[in-house]
Amino acid sequence: MNITRLVIAGVGGQGTLLATRLIAETAIKQGLNVRIGETYGMAQRGGSVMGHIQIGEAYSPQIRPGDADALLGFELAEATRRGVTYLKQGGLAIVNSKRILPVEVISGMRRYPEEEKLLKLLRQVSGKVAVFDATALAEKAGDSIATNIVMLGALAIADILPFGENDILAAMKESIPARFQELNTKAFQLGAQAFREFK
C-alpha cells in the first residue's frame, strides 16, 4: 500500500503544528488514514520542532531515516538538519530561507552557517530543493505568523499529497477562525505562487 511520508521541521512558535494538523484534517476528510508524530519537548523556548506525517497504512508515528517523500523546512538550518536524515534520495524539499538565530549564535558561541553551505549539504540528498523567503511572503500577506500557511500553499501544489489544494483550503476554512481567513488565503496563494516560480 502506498504511504505518503512528510517531515516538517522548524523552530518553536513557527506554527508547524497547525500546518501538520491541517494536512491531517484534510486527509481524514478524504477517508484516508493518517499518523502524526510530533517532537516538540520544550520547543516554545526556542528549541527545534519536528512533525512526521504519514498518510496511508503506517503504524509508527516516526518516519525512518531516508524515507520521507518530502521535507517542509520552516527554517533554513532546521531544514538541512532534518533533511539530511529523513528526506529520501531524490525527495522534494521546500525550504523557508528565514533564519531564526539560536542562543548559541546570539551570544556569540557559534556562527550561523552560510546558506550556500547548508543547501549544498541538503542537495547531496536531493536536487529538488525549492528555497524562498516564506516569512517575507507571510509579512506581505499581512502577518509573519502566517508563514506556516505560505509553506502549506507551496506543498499543496507540489504533487506530493494524495489530495489537491482546494481540499486543503476547505479544511483551512473549517479549522481556522473566520477573522484570519483573508490573511491565510492570501498567504496560501503566495506560497503556491512562489513554488510555481521554482518549478
Place this chain on the structure above:
Amino acid sequence: MRHPVTLNKPGETILLMGNEAIVRGALEAGIRIATSYPGTPASEIGNTFAEVAKETGIHFEWSTNEKVAFEVVYGASMCGQRGMVSMKHVGLNVALDIMEMAALRGVKGGLVFVSADDPSQHSSGQEQDQRWLAKQNCIPVLEPSDPQDAKDYTVYAYELSERSKLPAMLRTVTRVSHMRSNVKLGKLQKLDREAKFDFDQFSYVVAGFDKLFYGREREANEKLARVREEFETSPLNKLTMSGKEKVGVIAAGQTYNYVMDSLVKLGAKDRVAILKLGTSNPLPEKLVSRLLKGVEKVLVTEEPDPFVELHVKAIAKDANPKIKIYGRLNGKLPSEGELMPSIVDDSIAEMLEEKVPPNPRASLEAEAKDMIFGRMLTVCAGCPHRSSIHALKRAVKAVKGDIHKVVVNGDIGCYGLAWAPPMSYEDTYFCMGASIGVSQGMSQVGVDTVAWIGDGTFFHAAIPALMNAVQTKTNIKVVVADNGVTAMTGFQPNPQSGKTALGEPTKSISIEAIAKAVGVEHVEVVDAYDLKASEAAFRRMLQEPGVAMVISRRVCATEAIRRMRPSRPIPYSVDENRCIGCKLCLSTFGCPALNFDEEHGKAGIDPTICMGCGVCSQVCAEGCIDRRN
C-alpha cells in the same frame, strides 16, 4: 468553535491527539469529575477538559498539585462517581500517598488515573517508568498504542475499575500522548448517578476500623488476581500466532507500532508471532505462556524499563525454560530511553538471522551535526525571567563581589532555563519546590544561596519548605519569578490567577500575603522589566538577615502577546549610527530578538520576534536602543 471531543456522532472518524482521545474516552464513560496538574506530556488532557467541561457538565479543575488532584477524584469515587486524574509521570510521585490508599481501601465509582510517562526525557528531568509504582500497589495498568486505543482503553478502564474496585492506571508515553491519528468515536454518555457516600465500604464507624485498616493487602492481591483472569481473555491483548513461527515478539503499548512497521519492512509478517500487550500489569500469564511455548526466541519491546521483560522471564521459567529472551536485559535493546523504528528493525532482523543495511546517511549526518549548532533552549523574547536573572547577577556581584559567591537553586518551570547561556545563572534544579528546601541545608552548613522559584511551583510545593525556613531561623533568600501563569505547560491558571480552569473569576491568592503569613518579614515586589529597581530590591534582599524574599513580577511575554492579539507589540530597534558594536546586549542579555550584522559591526533587533519589553534598552551602555517610530 466546538472541540471535536464533544462531537456526538458515534461511528464517525475524526483526528485526535492521544491526550484528546483520553478525554473523549472519559466522556464516553460518563465521568462526573476530572482533575489535573499541568505537566508535559500530559497537559493537553487538562487543557481539553478545561475547554469542554462547561458544555459537558463535568467538574474540571487544575488542582494545586497532583496529590490534591488525586484526592479530589477519590472523594467523588467514594460517592459512586466516575472521575479522571491526569498528570505527567513524576506527578504521580507527588500523588503516591493517596494512590496507595485508594488501591488498598478500594474505589466505588470508577477511578482512572493517567500517568503520562516520558521515555527519553523529551520534557522531563528524569525517565521514570511508573508501571513499577502500579506493581508495588496492586494497580492494573493499561498501555494504549495509539489514539484509538487511548480512547477505547479509557472506556474499558472505567468498567475494569468498578468491577475490580481498584483504581486503574492508564499509562501513556510521549509518543502516544502527542500522536495524532484517526479515532472512531463511540457514544457519549451521562450516568446521572446519585452521589452518595458509601458508608459500608469506606466509613470507619460503619465498616469498622479494624476491617478498613488492617489486612488490606490481601484483599488488594485477591482483586488483582481476578483482574489477571480478566486480562487472559481481554481484547486488549492480541496474540497472532500460526504455530509455525520460531520467533515471537511481545510488544507492550506504543512499541507495537515499531514492531508492525518492522515486519512490513522485513517482509516477515508470517515468520513472527506477535503478542500485542495492552495490559502490562498484571500480565496475562497463560496467554504469555502460550506464546513462549510456541517459539524458540522471543523479543520483548517496551519503554523505557524492562518491566514486562522481567516478568516474562519469570513466566518462562515454567513455561519454556529453554527459550531465548531478547530485550533490554540481554543488551539486544538499549537499556534505557525510547525505542525507535530502526532499533526495532535491527533486533528483529538479528533474531531472523538477517541483516539490515547500515545507515547510508551517517557521514552526511555527521557533517551536518558539525556544521549546525544544537539550538539550545532559552526563555522567549521579552521573557521577564531573563530580565530578573540579569538584575540578580548584578546585585550578587555588587553585594558579594562575585556572582559565584552564592549557589543559585532553581526550580521547575520556564525559569529553570536560567542555566542556559548567556544567562548561565542557575546551579541546580531538582523537583517541584526543592529550591527552597535544598537552600536551607546549604545555608545551615554555611553556604550562601538564592532560591529561584516560579509562582506555580511556589503554590504547588514550596510553602511547607518556606515555613520550615522561618521556624528554623534559616538564612535563605528567595526570588519568586512570578509571571502569573503556569507558562511552561501552556499558560494554565494557578492559585493567584484569579480565575478557575474554566476561566471563571475566583479569589486570587497572594504570594506576598502567604509569605508574610508564614512569617517572612522582608518581602518586596518589583517589576521584572525594571532592571534598576530589580537590582536594588535584590541587593536589599541579599543584605537582609534571615528569610528574605523578592517577588519579581511581570506577566509572561508570550501570554501578554496572546492577550493583545490581533494587535502586535511595538518593537524596539537599534540606532545604527550610535551602536558601537560592543555586543554587550548579545553576550550578557542574549534575547532571541537580538542579532548582529557582522559585515557592518552593528547589533540589530528582529521586529518579528521583538515583543517590545524594552529591557535591552536598559542593558545597552550606549543608550542606542529605543522604541521604533
